[in-house]
Amino acid sequence: MQIDILTLFPKMFESPFAEGIIKRAIDKEKLSIDFLNFRKYSEDNYGSVDDYPYGGAAGMILKPEPIFKAVDELREKRKEYFNSDQFPLYYLTPQGEKFDQEMAKELSKKDYFALLAGRYKDVDYRVREHLVRREISIGDYVLSGGELPAMVIVDAIARLQKGVLSDFESAETDSFHNQQIDCPYYTRPREYRGYEVPEVLLSGNHKKIADWQEKKRKELTKKFRNINLNE
Ligand code: ADE
Numbered sequence: 001m002q003i004d005i006l007t008l009f010p011k012m013f014e015s016p017f018a019e020g021i022i023k024r025a026i027d028k029e030k031l032s033i034d035f036l037n038f039r040k041y042s043e044d045n046y047g048s049v050d051d052y053p054y055g056g057a058a059g060m061i062l063k064p065e066p067i068f069k070a071v072d073e074l075r076e077k078r079k080e081y082f083n084s085d086q087f088p089l090y091y092l093t094p095q096g097e098k099f100d101q102e103m104a105k106e107l108s109k110k111d112y113f114a115l116l117a118g119r120y121k122d123v124d125y126r127v128r129e130h131l132v133r134r135e136i137s138i139g140d141y142v143l144s145g146g147e148l149p150a151m152v153i154v155d156a157i158a159r160l161q162k163g164v165l166s167d168f169e170s171a172e173t174d175s176f177h178n179q180q181i182d183c184p185y186y187t188r189p190r191e192y193r194g195y196e197v198p199e200v201l202l203s204g205n206h207k208k209i210a211d212w213q214e215k216k217r218k219e220l221t222k223k224f225r226n227i228n229l230n231e
Contacts, residue, residue, distance in 0.1 A: 001161060002032045002078070004114040005150050006070050006089075008049065010035035012147045021165070022158045030161035033154065036074065041066035050120050059121030067116065067127050074114055081112035088113040089132050091123065092146030092153075096135030099153060101176035103136070107153070108160035115153065117146030180229055183216035 005013065016022065017033060025031040039047050043065055050060040075087050082088060090113055097103070107113065116123070116132065128135070138149040159165055175182040186197040200212045218229045 001030065001108075001110065001157075002034075002081070002112045003154060003157075004034050004036055004074055004078070004112075005117060005154075006036050006038050006067065006074075006114060007117040007147055007150070008037060008039055008119055009117075009145070009147055010037055013151065016151050017154070022155055025158035025161050025164045028163060030164050031154075031158050036070050038066040038070040041069035053121070057121070062118060062120055062123040062127070064124040064126050067123065068131065071114075071131055078112055078114075086133070087131070088134075089116055090114065090134045090136055091116045091118065091128060091132040092137070092149040093118060093122070093135050094137045094140065094142050096137040098140075099136050099138045099149075099156075101156070101174075104153070104156035105160060108157045115146070115150045117150050119145045179221070179227065180217045181220040181224055183213040183220070 007013075013033075013035065017026070022031070026033065039049050042049050043063075049063055049066050051063050053059070053061045071087060071089060075084070088110070092115060116127075136149070136153070138152050143149065160171055165171055171177065173182065186201060190197050190202065198212070200208055203209065221227050221229055
């Protein structure tokens, strides 16, 4: 799978993408990520990519030209992946569709898409109207740019690529795999500072353990998401 990230701050991604599961996905060639700093398409000598909003408002707006030109470059470079008028550009914005495990699964099956990490107050609306095919939010709060959301999305997708997690680490048991929150886990020691591991987990009775885990998943899903899994 190939992902392009359009960003003014490609360096922000260096360390998160050089560790752990994302690195493993890249090393195993399950995932390839490239960055395009659209400042290179700035049309003045100062490299500026933002300007004041027409009509007046607080904050600056990303200009359309550098982003349209960056997408022209990618449209040509990645043309084997999509029909020419369907360039899959996804814009990261708090106004977008809410990212969740279902969307992670859906995106993880794609061969290619590009993420546009915004900065400043917003991007010129023509980019959203005429280039962007999907708008994604990672939650109802405002971050100072789309870079952290892009990292979140890449991480969630990297671990779903086939052959990235071992069977042992399997994503099938993660929280939200079936809408539900996962059960609690414990490891050694059996007792620490007087805090004990629940007896049932030490019983060796697989049926009892599975029932307890299922009960806990239901309890926690009700408690933290107010969803009744029985209904
Ligand atoms: N850009 C700023 N805040 C964001 C959010 N919550 N989700 C996606 N992109 C963003």
